[in-house]
Amino acid sequence: xxxxxxxxxxxxxxxxxxxxxxxxxxxxxxxxxxxxxxxxxxxxxxxxxxxxxxxxxxxxxxxxxxxxxxxxxxxxxxxxxxxxxxxxxxxxxxxxxxxxxxxxxxxxxxxxxxxxxxxxxxxxxxxxxxxxxxxxxxxxxxxxxxxxxxxxxxxxxxxxxxxxxxxxxxxxxxxxxxxxxxxxxxxxxxxxxxxxxxxxxxxxxxxxxxxxxxxxxxxxxxxxxxxxxxxxxxxxxxxxxxxxxxxxxxxxxxxxxxxxxxxxxxxxxxxxxxxxxxxxxxxxxxxxxxxxxxxxxxxxxxxxxxxxxxxxxxxxxxxxxxxxxxxxxxxxxx
Numbered sequence: 001x002x003x004x005x006x007x008x009x010x011x012x013x014x015x016x017x018x019x020x021x022x023x024x025x026x027x028x029x030x031x032x033x034x035x036x037x038x039x040x041x042x043x044x045x046x047x048x049x050x051x052x053x054x055x056x057x058x059x060x061x062x063x064x065x066x067x068x069x070x071x072x073x074x075x076x077x078x079x080x081x082x083x084x085x086x087x088x089x090x091x092x093x094x095x096x097x098x099x100x101x102x103x104x105x106x107x108x109x110x111x112x113x114x115x116x117x118x119x120x121x122x123x124x125x126x127x128x129x130x131x132x133x134x135x136x137x138x139x140x141x142x143x144x145x146x147x148x149x150x151x152x153x154x155x156x157x158x159x160x161x162x163x164x165x166x167x168x169x170x171x172x173x174x175x176x177x178x179x180x181x182x183x184x185x186x187x188x189x190x191x192x193x194x195x196x197x198x199x200x201x202x203x204x205x206x207x208x209x210x211x212x213x214x215x216x217x218x219x220x221x222x223x224x225x226x227x228x229x230x231x232x233x234x235x236x237x238x239x240x241x242x243x244x245x246x247x248x249x250x251x252x253x254x255x256x257x258x259x260x261x262x263x264x265x266x267x268x269x270x271x272x273x274x275x276x277x278x279x280x281x282x283x284x285x286x287x288x289x290x291x292x293x294x295x296x297x298x299x300x301x302x303x304x305x306x307x308x309x310x311x312x313x314x315x316x317x318x319x320x321x322x323x324x325x326x327x328x329x330x331x332x333x334x
Contacts, residue, residue, distance in 0.1 A: 051110050055117040071129050078122050085115030093155060098215045101156045112155045116163060119151075120144045141171040158222050165203065165226045172199060174230070193237040197250070200231035204257070221265060228258055228270060232277035239284040251281045266329045272322055279314065 089112045094101050103109055123140050126132060133139045148164035151157065172195040207223035210216055231254055238247035255278040262271035290303075 051114050051117070055114065055121065075122070075125060075129070078118055078125065082115050082118040082122060085111050085118065089115060089155060096154050100216075100218050103155075109155070109157055109159075112151060112157050113159050116148055116151050116157075116160045119147055120163070120167070123147075138171050138173075141167045145171060152219075153216060156216070158219065161219060161222050162226070165222070169196075169199060169226075169230065172196075174199070190237075190241055193234045193241070196230050196234035197238075200227045200234065203227040203230070221267065224258075224261060224265070224267075224270060228273055228277075232273065235277065235281055236284065239281055239288070244285070244288050248285065251278070251285070254278070254281075262325070263328075268322065268326060268329065271325050272318075275318055275321060279318070 089108055092103060092105070092108050094103075123144055124137065127137060127140045145164050145167035148160050148167060152161035152164055173189075173192055174196050203223045204227045207220050207227070211220045235247055235251050235254055238244065238250065241247075255274060258270055258274040261267075262274060
């Protein structure tokens with residue numbers, strides 16, 4: 001079904017339910033025929049990349065010209081830029097509220113993001129140059145996390161909230177990046193696995209508390225997404241360890257919780273990743289069971305022969321479940 005046809009069907013439904021009158025319907029139809037579109041999303045995306053490039057450029061300039069510029073000049077310039085960003089942000093902010101509060105101009109959201117990134121750079125550079133916390137950057141990560149949490153809640157900024165959660169994970173020693181996943185960092189260190197489980201559960205507890213008490217309840221999706229991936233990776237790590245049987249109830253609880261949450265929030269991404277992590281966990285668990293029971297070679301060879309069909313059936317079932325979820329999601333919005 002084309003996008004225009006889908007839009008027409010939705011408009012007709014709104015008209016039938018008397019949310020729109022006939023004149024509204026005619027005006028919307030005339031407007032759509034003009035082919036006018038908004039550049040707002042595209043411009044905001046360009047601004048976001050501009051912020052990332054700007055802060056990255058500052059880091060490169062510092063690295064390449066550290067001897068000629070001087071440490072004090074670098075720290076001072078970074079600090080002044082950070083202060084300028086937050087000065088204008090506080091000046092235009094509407095103040096803290098438990099409800100969602102937005103700037104009148106979305107450009108100030110990116111000014112807040114720039115100030116937060118500059119603050120993290122400032123803290124890291126201070127520690128690098130003056131060794132306030134010796135060689136450890138854990139406390140720098142913790143201070144950055146606390147600062148970004150304050151900024152995220154005061155200015156209602158989801159991107160800064162993501163930085164805060166990432167910094168908190170870094171504080172306990174977890175850096176979930178493609179590089180660390182391939183290097184087996186989490187899977188080879190059970191202490192990180194348990195720390196990740198505690199942090200993931202902590203994020204969910206805080207999310208449930210704030211959602212129930214309506215404290216920035218719209219942040220719940222950010223917390224849920226981070227907790228989903230953190231717990232998913234840690235559960236897989238635990239299933240691959242020697243004490244894998246302790247992680248069976250955790251896997252079941254993980255799948256059950258995020259299955260219910262995905263339907264509650266009607267979030268396709270949460271549902272899809274819940275299926276993937278549960279699927280991989282189930283397969284690891286089956287491998288452990290086969291190894292424990294010492295399946296005879298003949299039966300093992302049969303499993304190997306049937307494995308391609310199992311993979312195909314799994315892909316088919318995954319696609320079907322996601323399509324069914326999307327159908328129920330679309331039906332609930334009508």
